[in-house]
Amino acid sequence: MRHAKSDRIALSVLGWTVALVMFFPIFWMVLTGFKTEAEAVATPPSLIFTPTLDNYADVQNRADYLKFAFNSVFVSLGSTLLALAFAIPASYAMAFFPTWRTKNTLVWMLSTKMLPPVGVLVPIYLLFRDTGLLDTRIGLTLVYGLINLPIVVWMLYTFFKEVPRDILEAARVDGARPADEIRHLLVPLSLPGIASTALLAIILSWNEAFWSLNLTASKAAPLTAFIASFSSPQGLFWAKLSAASTLAVAPILIFGWMSQRQLVRGLTFGAVK
Amino acid sequence: MTISIPIQPGRQVIRRGSRRRVRTLPLVAPSVLVLLLWMIVPLAMTLWFSFQYYNLLNPMLSGFAGLENYRFLLTDPALWTAMANTLILVGSVLAITIVAGVLLAVLYDQPFAGRGIARLLVIAPFFVMPTVSALIWKNMLMHPVNGIFAWITRSLGLGVVDWFADVPLLSIILIVAWQWIPFALLILLTAMQSLDNEQKEAARIDGAGPVAMFFHIILPHLGRAIAVVAMIETIFLLSIFAEIFVTTSGGPGLATTNLAYLIYSRALLQFDVGGGSAGGVIAIVLANIVAIFLVRTIARSLDR
Numbered sequence: 001m002r003h004a005k006s007d008r009i010a011l012s013v014l015g016w017t018v019a020l021v022m023f024f025p026i027f028w029m030v031l032t033g034f035k036t037e038a039e040a041v042a043t044p045p046s047l048i049f050t051p052t053l054d055n056y057a058d059v060q061n062r063a064d065y066l067k068f069a070f071n072s073v074f075v076s077l078g079s080t081l082l083a084l085a086f087a088i089p090a091s092y093a094m095a096f097f098p099t100w101r102t103k104n105t106l107v108w109m110l111s112t113k114m115l116p117p118v119g120v121l122v123p124i125y126l127l128f129r130d131t132g133l134l135d136t137r138i139g140l141t142l143v144y145g146l147i148n149l150p151i152v153v154w155m156l157y158t159f160f161k162e163v164p165r166d167i168l169e170a171a172r173v174d175g176a177r178p179a180d181e182i183r184h185l186l187v188p189l190s191l192p193g194i195a196s197t198a199l200l201a202i203i204l205s206w207n208e209a210f211w212s213l214n215l216t217a218s219k220a221a222p223l224t225a226f227i228a229s230f231s232s233p234q235g236l237f238w239a240k241l242s243a244a245s246t247l248a249v250a251p252i253l254i255f256g257w258m259s260q261r262q263l264v265r266g267l268t269f270g271a272v273k
Numbered sequence: 274m275t276i277s278i279p280i281q282p283g284r285q286v287i288r289r290g291s292r293r294r295v296r297t298l299p300l301v302a303p304s305v306l307v308l309l310l311w312m313i314v315p316l317a318m319t320l321w322f323s324f325q326y327y328n329l330l331n332p333m334l335s336g337f338a339g340l341e342n343y344r345f346l347l348t349d350p351a352l353w354t355a356m357a358n359t360l361i362l363v364g365s366v367l368a369i370t371i372v373a374g375v376l377l378a379v380l381y382d383q384p385f386a387g388r389g390i391a392r393l394l395v396i397a398p399f400f401v402m403p404t405v406s407a408l409i410w411k412n413m414l415m416h417p418v419n420g421i422f423a424w425i426t427r428s429l430g431l432g433v434v435d436w437f438a439d440v441p442l443l444s445i446i447l448i449v450a451w452q453w454i455p456f457a458l459l460i461l462l463t464a465m466q467s468l469d470n471e472q473k474e475a476a477r478i479d480g481a482g483p484v485a486m487f488f489h490i491i492l493p494h495l496g497r498a499i500a501v502v503a504m505i506e507t508i509f510l511l512s513i514f515a516e517i518f519v520t521t522s523g524g525p526g527l528a529t530t531n532l533a534y535l536i537y538s539r540a541l542l543q544f545d546v547g548g549g550s551a552g553g554v555i556a557i558v559l560a561n562i563v564a565i566f567l568v569r570t571i572a573r574s575l576d577r
Contacts, residue, residue, distance in 0.1 A: 019391035090304040093297035114564035119557040123318035209515035256400035
């Protein structure tokens with residue numbers, strides 16, 4: 001018994017040490033956001049200080065943080081709604097009326113995810129330039145909607161398959177059309193699944209940084225691109241960088257924690273259960 | 274709860290089980306079509322540009338280039354440096370994240386006080402946007418004068434490492450590994466939980482110690498999940514861009530230029546559309562080699 005107890009204590013110590021080490025950069029970022037710029041660069045690192053909210057005010061007043069935050073919200077929500085609008089009918093059809101083509105279609109959709117973005121950077125950039133989509137929220141929304149569509153279809157497909165077929169079949173016998181079936185039965189019945197799919201799509205769009213850095217400038221830049229503007233060597237402001245980063249990371253971190261179990265399903269396309 | 278279904282008057286009653294009555298094509302077609310456009314059009318354009326002389330700064334130079342862009346790229350030492358950097362980056366991050374992921378999955382599968390919260394803390398880095406992780410690490414942890422690492426090593430009397438000057442690629446590898454360890458952990462932990470308790474119990478009764486248990490029961494069980502982690506990570510790691518963009522811009526020299534960054538700098542900094550596109554084609558071929566294996570594994574899981 002004594003042996004088991006000391007084992008358990010060792011485990012707790014180890015588990016917590018690893019957790020604190022992994023989390024330390026985030027903790028330090030949050031802490032630095034409440035320091036003055038002088039305290040932020042102090043060595044040895046200052047642990048005792050009077051917290052200040054000045055950085056948060058500065059990030060808004062000097063850099064118009066809210067504009068970039070709005071771009072992020074617009075693009076993440078817009079692209080997620082777009083992907084859902086396309087994916088719900090497709091996943092419904094594939095989950096309830098599989099044909100010999102279904103499996104191939106699903107796998108093919110997935111394979112479009114594996115195209116490295118840099119392989120199509122040049123044409124997309126030129127197409128966006130010529131159609132006036134460069135540095136627009138709509139342009140970025142379209143791109144994110146498309147890159148997330150395969151994951152959304154795939155996740156919804158696995159959730160829809162869990163809905164009892166009998167209920168939908170009974171409705172069909174009563175003469176319900178597919179649109180009614182989706183609206184009045186499927187969506188309400190699989191709402192938790194749709195919600196966690198949407199959450200994953202939002203997380204992925206919010207953190208996407210290849211297309212946002214290449215397709216946006218000052219007007220439509222989301223937070224990923226805004227934070228990148230802190231990388232200029234002249235005048236690094238660690239405390240302000242930390243405050244802006246904390247604001248940018250916090251909402252999505254909470255979303256991520258909420259959806260961690262469904263995340264595995266979405267990220268591995270159901271290959272790990 | 275009652276759900277009312279609008280009934281179409283005068284519609285013929287459909288026989289139970291006759292599924293073909295619902296036309297699925299109009300439901301699936303929009304998704305397939307937009308994805309097809311999104312994939313085929315830019316892909317065809319990349320391929321087309323890669324055979325053209327096309328420089329945005331020099332409109333006089335145009336026309337069919339044949340394999341000239343490829344010849345130029347393949348004989349350019351920068352490409353091979355970038356390829357080597359890409360492979361080192363992908364290989365090292367894979368090794369670190371999988372070893373750490375397996376060990377942490379075993380650790381966080383054991384019950385201990387506050388495990389739920391500890392797990393949340395460990396997976397947090399995965400949700401931090403890449404530009405934030407890169408800048409926080411570069412400035413506040415790895416800075417040679419004011420960074421935490423420098424302070425720690427100096428306090429221990431070990432001298433100071435100027436991370437991004439002395440070991441730039443390793444610095445990038447550490448940052449990216451920090452972001453992806455949680456991913457490996459999340460997936461492997463899920464796989465751990467499907468391990469049969471009876472099997473573990475039987476092995477324990479047979480006198481298997483923790484080490485034998487790890488190598489003979491746990492590791493084989495995780496095999497498939499490890500393969501999936503490796504393949505998905507490879508797809509993403511081949512395209513690492515933001516972390517390099519905000520920290521080193523590919524430098525010093527070419528020390529941290531990977532294939533993605535090389536193509537970006539050719540096409541959007543030097544405006545060489547033809548050369549950038551040829552690089553794009555090479556990147557696509559590389560990613561496809563991995564993708565074929567991944568798609569097969571996933572397609573197999575569909576049948577189960």
